[in-house]
Amino acid sequence: MKKSLMILCAFGMWSTVSLSTSAQGLSTQKVPLDPSVKTGKLKNGITYYIKKNAEPKNRAELRLIVKAGSVLETDAQQGLAHFMEHMNFNGTTNFPKNELVNFLQKTGVRFGADLNAYTGFDETVYMLPIPTDSAGLLEKGIQVLDDWAHGALLDPAEIEKERGVVLEESRMGRGAQQRMRDKYLKMILNNSRYAERLPIGKDSILKSFKPETIKSFYKDWYRPDLMAVVAVGDFDVAKVEAMIADKFGKIPVTANPKKRVEYSIPLDGNTNVAIVTDPEYPQNVIQLIYKQPNSKEKSLQDVRNNIAQGLYNAMMGQRMQELTQKANPPFLYGSSNYGDFLGNLDSYTSIALAKDPSSIETALTALLEENARVQKFGFTAPELDRAKKDFMNSIEQAFKEKDKTKSANYVGQYLEHFLHQKPYMGIEAYYAFLQKHIDGVKLEEVNGLAKKYITDKNRAVVIMGPEKSKDALPTEARIRTMLAETGKNVTAYVDDVLDSPLLATEPKAGKITSEKTNEKLGVTELTLSNGVKVLLKPTDFKNDEILIQATGKGGFSLFPGERETGIFTSYMIQSGGVGPYNQTQLQKFLAGKTVSGSPFVTELKEGVEGSTSPKDLETTLQLLYAYFTEPRKDKEVVSGMLSNQKSYLENMRKTLTPDKVYSDSLNAVLTSNNPERRPLTPESIDKVSLDRAVEIYKNRFADASDFVFTFVGAFKLDAIKPLLEKYIGSLPSTERDDTYKHPNIFPPKGQIEKTIYKGLEPKSKVTLVTSGEYDYNPENNIQIEALQEVLQIKLIEALREEESGVYGVRVSQDVDKYPSGHYSFLISFGCAPENVDKLVARSIAEMKKIKQNGADQKDIEKFVAETRRKTEVALKTNSFWINYLDETVFLDDDLEEVLQEDKLLKSITVASTKAAADKYFNDENFIKVVLMPEKK
Structure with missing residues (x-):
């Protein structure tokens, strides 16, 4: 939600911008952009954003933004914007086949966790964090982005292999939520193109499209005038700008480019109601959506207006939270917020999770009444005062942290500027602007927003519930009656406040x-x-x-x-x-x-x-x-x-x-x-x-x-x-000697297989577990961590890249020190029911290979690089140290263990992983639990 207080807190975080902003004339002044961000456009049309930022040290965040997503697909291309994203990891000019992932893993970049991408309706974004402390790595990172931009090989053989992966991603998204969404989506999107172009596409097309079809999408839309490069990190800006110009400047201008249509969602003034149920949906959800034309942020007046909008959201959020804290809450969860919707629209959206089907009317009534209350009586002066204090405090914090803000926190703002023309002021300029103008945001102005947001035009109501409770849900006629009548008799909000010392008596200090x-x-x-x-x-x-x-x-x-x-x-x-x-x-x-x-x-x-x-x-x-x-x-x-x-x-x-x-x-x-x-x-x-x-x-x-x-x-x-x-020295003390009573519950010994038949969709889940007794110490712990990572690498290669049978596979490990040493490995993945046996067998085969031969040296090198890079960054964060110190003391471990990591990593060898696998991939204690769809 772009205009909530939370997002406004991230309104830029850059260096000083001089502002001359009297209360009058803001509407004529454009929002100044932070000058510490180096921007430009190459002759071929590629836009770039570059910012030097030293947090974390020796790291950079790189992005390639393509202003092309699923909404641009032809009927024959549905799903191929997303498929194209996949193919950019399956062979490019300088990184054939899977060499890109291999190269980056060796530098400490983890596939999925660090290296990733996403496809939306209107854009595709590639994300690459890269170290900058090794010679040539940053330039290699820029080369990766350049390859994504115009160097995809789109080898027909690789396309065939990737079909299975994308189809499995589609399979994992099926279920009650998807079936219900398909029923109401056209209604809330007013039958616009967005309703017909979900990024995952259609399975029938994913199975059968010709390579020429995806090549056509790549040629039409991956072109310089629709691309931006973002680089934020610990580097020399001029050198990075030269790298971008050298690599991306060679991309030729597209002759006779296809028109990039800006699709919209029409507003027809109607109130639409959808009541959808599903036999596998267990919850009771109400969505109340008031659609509005998108409000672009162009002038400083818009910036000021968005302060009022953020304050409105904060106060409304507080009121909704208070409802859940009452003696008889009307819902389990509720929210009301103004923000982005989709395409050319914003929306004011109220959501509630009712406790059961019979409570849906109660929850909807609460939403309508709370909206009506603020519309009729507005907020109170103390509410606004508290919201302003919270807002100023959050922005002041961001201002104080301006030199300690992580690079990843910046890139999204440049993405928004390129895709949606949302300006980035910089935290110093915004903080100064806020100090000058927040007092001028009066109660009447914020209260007036309720009348703008909450109208009887362009509304959509979506009720979702279980199929079994269909008869208990309100009818469309009843909902329309509630929309027309609820809230007429609401009373003004009563502000429950107290102003007393937090402590009744001053503590008596200890020593x-x-x-x-x-x-x-x-x-x-x-x-x-x-x-x-x-x-x-x-x-x-x-x-x-x-x-x-x-x-x-x-x-x-x-x-x-x-x-x-x-x-x-x-x-x-x-x-x-x-x-x-x-x-x-x-x-x-x-x-x-x-x-x-x-x-x-x-x-x-x-x-x-x-x-x-x-x-x-x-x-x-x-x-x-x-x-x-x-x-x-x-x-x-x-x-x-x-x-x-x-x-x-x-x-x-x-x-x-x-x-x-x-x-x-x-x-x-x-x-x-x-x-x-x-x-x-x-x-x-x-x-x-x-x-x-x-x-x-x-x-x-x-x-x-x-x-x-x-x-x-x-x-x-x-x-x-x-x-x-x-x-703390004054806290009560009886000096008792306490410890816990550990329940000693671990996976059972022996070989166990269990199959559960449940679900309407043709999809399965698999979990494999091996476990046993364990000698808990740092030397064994690092071996188990290495074993987990090399097995994860191998199963991704085997099950995803070679078998094309899964979208993802997860390997996790757990070790316990008390009450006695114990370890467990857990492998989990989703797949087609017909592939369960094959993929289980392949998983077991990969474990046996490591038992017989040890891990591949290259996979050990990946684990060591990833661990060193991860620790290097973690050691510079407060969150790591608070958790490390607390947990280490609780387990009675050595506080200095973290300093031994480099020595421990050197103990990881092919032979050590072979010995560890032989010990911990325990055939005698092996559990297999499988979910299969219901038998028909």
């Missing part, structure tokens, strides 16, 4: 009793007088971010037979708020602050987690202190939440989807149907007790002495210590 420093890691360990340990890692990775994690051992494993209450404990506590504030009041109290904090209770641990900025650190610590000492319970809110949850589970059980049946069956096999791992049911909710949850919560948070608090981010040791003494 730091010991301090140790690990120079290698840059970590300081404090012990406080109440026994709490604190790990501190100050960083300069972000200018305005501090992450907090505190963990104690125990969780609800210490309360046998109370799993259901345990699972919901932290949800119920959070639903009550904290101290004097209920949940809604707390959100309003924190408006304009960067404060996020909440408690958690899981099976094995309990704790609190949060994120904040240096200026709001004390408020965040107060909040976390309050969760320890002043939790609240709200019986009415919890009762409503649990009632909704029970209704939702009852409805899910009535309409069991193939994915749900398969997931539950797989879970039952892998856990030997252990009661502690069974999925929640409506009966589970009956066992949940709020009073008992409060007792469990207070028990687990009564003693902080076994907690380890970890702080990572932008703070100074001397400045943070007094705050730690006050808010």
Whole structure:
């Protein structure tokens, strides 16, 4: 949604632009573009955007944007825009066959995770992150983009092989959602061309098109005047500009280019209603769409108008969230937001997820009434004030992080400029503009937007539900009556606010009793007088971010037979708020602050987690202190939440989807149907007790002495210590010796096969699992990681590239240290039912090859490169360190293990992978679970 507050926060993030912007005359001033972005157009028509950015260091983000997607396909080409995207990874002038993927993997670029592309209705975008610290790599990256632009070989043999892959991608997209979408799409898109040109295309064409047909699409639309190159990263701008000019400047201008039609969705003024059901659809969803002509951002007045629009979205979002926090919520989830729709249109869209078919009218009524309420009475002045504070705070944060913003965060803005002429100001210019003009956005202006957005013209209502409940859904006539009558008697919004101190009494500060420093890691360990340990890692990775994690051992494993209450404990506590504030009041109290904090209770641990900025650190610590000492319970809110949850589970059980049946069956096999791992049911909710949850919560948070608090981010040791003494050193302490009771649930031993028959579509799912006992240590852990990656590479090559039998295949591994060492490997993929046996056999054969011969050396090199590159970037992020330190302490591992990675990677050899495969690809403990369509 391009004009939500969230997106406005990313309104550019570049260097200074001088603005002369009086309140008058904004409509005559064009939006200035950030001058730190080097832009240009080659003689042949190719546009380029280049920006130097050092985050992450020695990396660049490259994009090739083609202003051509599925909407341009002829009847005979349906699906070929997307197929063309695939073919650019299957042989180009400088990278024949699969050499492109091989080359990039050796540089540490992962296929799918890093190297990727997508095809939309109007565009195709290729994404390539590339290291810049090795000689020639960046130039090679530019060469890859150039090959994509005009060097696709489109070898008929490769086209034949790729048919199966694309058909499998199409197969995986089939199901209830797709069948229902096909029923209502033409209605909401007013029978426009967009409704007939879904990017996946038609299977009949994908199976039979001639190579000449896709070559025609490539020739017509992959041409210089429809392309842009984007390069953002740690490099010399002039050198990159020269590379782009050298490579792309050689592409000849297209003679007599085919006209690039800009398709539109007509507005006919009507209200259209679609009620669609499906036997495999378990949910009850309402979409209410008010379509509007697209509002282009051309002048500074448009920028200012979009501030009002963002504030509207924020306040409406807050009201919708409040509805879910009431004692009897009208829906499980609801939202109302103005933003992009498709083609030439925007839309104001309200969505609700009802708890069951009988609640659809209740949910739709709530949407209509909330829209009518704001249309009739508008927002209140305190609401607008809070929204402005939140907005300014988010933009101020972006401004403070302007030199620490990752390159990947920029590229989307240049893409929007090329495709949709959306300007990019730069964060400094936008922040200055906002400071000058946000106060001028008055309540009357924002309230007026409701009358613009919510009209009785160009509406679409879509109701989706289970086939079994078709008779319980409202009729079209009933929906039209509700549209005409609902909301006439709404009353004004009542703003539930409280202005009290977060803490009833000032904490009595403790003292730091010991301090140790690990120079290698840059970590300081404090012990406080109440026994709490604190790990501190100050960083300069972000200018305005501090992450907090505190963990104690125990969780609800210490309360046998109370799993259901345990699972919901932290949800119920959070639903009550904290101290004097209920949940809604707390959100309003924190408006304009960067404060996020909440408690958690899981099976094995309990704790609190949060994120904040240096200026709001004390408020965040107060909040976390309050969760320890002043939790609240709200019986009415919890009762409503649990009632909704029970209704939702009852409805899910009535309409069991193939994915749900398969997931539950797989879970039952892998856990030997252990009661502690069974999925929640409506009966589970009956066992949940709020009073008992409060007792469990207070028990687990009564003693902080076994907690380890970890702080990572932008703070100074001397400045943070007094705050730690006050808010953490004062936490309750009984010095009990706690740990968890591990349930010791692992995949069973032996050979197990299970086939589940469920589903209307001709598609299958396969999961293969091998597992066993394990000696947990860093040396074995790195071997298992390598084995997982080389098997993933081999199965993609075998099942996708050679067999053309899958779109994707996933290999994952898991190792446990406690209560005893255990490992498991899991292979999963989707495919045609008739190919299950062949692909399972091929998977097992590839595992046996590694057992017999070890991994290929080239695959080991790919794993090492990918791991080094991934770690190199991760080590410069706060999120990595907060998770690493917290988890390492919880597992009692060596904190310095991360420093051993280079040494550990050198231990990966052909022989070591052979030994690991022989040990861990365990034929004796092998599970195969398959989903097949229902027998007819």
